[in-house]
Amino acid sequence: MCRTDQEPEPGEEQDVDATDAVFTSLLEDSTEELYEQAPCGYLSTLMDGTIAKINTTLLEWLSLKRSRVVGRMRFTDLLTVGGKLYHETHFAPLLQMKGEVSGIALDIKAVGKQRMPVLVTSKVKTSEDGEPLLIRTTVFDARDRRAYETELLRGRQAAEEARRQADADRARLQEALAVLQQSLLPAALPVVPGLEAGSYYHTASPDLLGGDFYDLFPLAGGRWAFFLGDVCGKGPQAAAVTSLARYTLRAAAMHDADPVTVLATLNTVLHERYASGEGRYCTAIFGVLQPADDGHVRLHLASGGHPSALIQRADGQADYLPTPGGMLVGVLPQAPFAAARADLLPGDTLLLYTDGLTEARTGPKRELYGEDALRAFTAAHPPTGPEALITALSGLLASFGDGLDDDTALLALGVPASLPTTTSEDLT
Secondary structure, eight states, X not given: OOOOSOOOOTTHHHHHHHHHHHHHHHXXXXXXXXXXXXXXXXEEEOTTSBEEEEOHHHHHHHTOOHHHHTTTOBGXXXXXXXXXXXXXXXXXXXXXXXXXXXXXXXXXEOGGGOEEEEEEEEEEEEOTTSOEEEEEEEEEEOHHHHHHHHHHHHHHHHHHHHHHHXXXXXXXXXXXXXXXXXXXXXXXXXXXXXXXXXXEEEOSOTTSOOOEEEEEEEOGGGOEEXXXXXXXXXXXXHHHHHHHHHHHHHHHHHHOOOHHHHHHHHHHHHHHHHTTSSOOOEEEEEEEEEEOTTSOEEEEEEEESOOOEEEEOTTSOEEEEOOTTOOOBTSSSSOOOEEEEEEEOTXXXXXXXXXXXXXXXXXXXXXXXXXXXXXXXXXXSOOOOHHHHHXXXXXHHHHTGGGOOSOEEEEEEEOOOOOOOOOHHHHO
């Protein structure tokens, strides 16, 4: 039941009286004792800084006798050299202008000439007429705070150093990856008599090693072989497959340059190498160019699951060279590959690319760029040769920004346009 009256229970009044007596005894400090033994330093100075009064707490911090301080020393005599400079340039002017300053961090010369960090608050006492009489100052021990700030600064510096080290390690890794990536590509395309060539490799992320590859090299009988492919995945394992694919295609072409046969050889090598573990495969186009006496270039290529090659004609049209039904290279022991033939006329350019280009995300809805857009872009570009087309496409890739999240390799091969014939009538 709850009591409705305010009368104390028996014995309760005696407990309250005892508690009051304890608090009263604890608080029987004199004003002088409260001043002298305060947990902070107190001092009063004349307007010129001469110390007129100082409490015991501050004297103990300074390890000084009262007789040596009062009337003999100024407040600035208690400070370190840096503290004196700050007092003269900032503390004193602010105090004179505002009449008080609060929580200023300074160092005083403590026991054994050690620096002791303190927080100083000063206020000017004025007469009834507003005339300044003296300055009252409190000094708080800031050693624990300084230790915390020092530890915090040390932690921040350690974190900054770790960040700088991580940035340096990442830069070295990116440099190593860039060198390794370049080692998987030809340093420069060879000069091909009667043909023009251009290439470009766009790295989507400097932290990831891509698996796109291409090459152009001579064969017997004045023929030239080329290939372009894309290994599934990224990183060192993809790079190992890329290296194996490049050297296998080159070696197979030297033995039998038929495009379907070359891709079949690569399929066998990849399947036998990786069938027992995690499967590794790629897409690839391999082709052979054979210059003809009529100025045309005979093109014979085969595709293993790779996007169709695009031919930009001299008249400005652009069409894909279909290779339907070609299987991914390395998935099955025996795989079908689609072959195609075409003639490249003067002014025509053959474009090979990896799907990083057509699978880029564009627009506010992040839609795929797609093959139709690529064909339209190529048709809209003047047929001025492989290098000009590669330059235009590299600009297109840059325009995708973060919509391009996969590496892209480009290889363009073309027949130079015929120069106009000059007749005697043209000279008249």
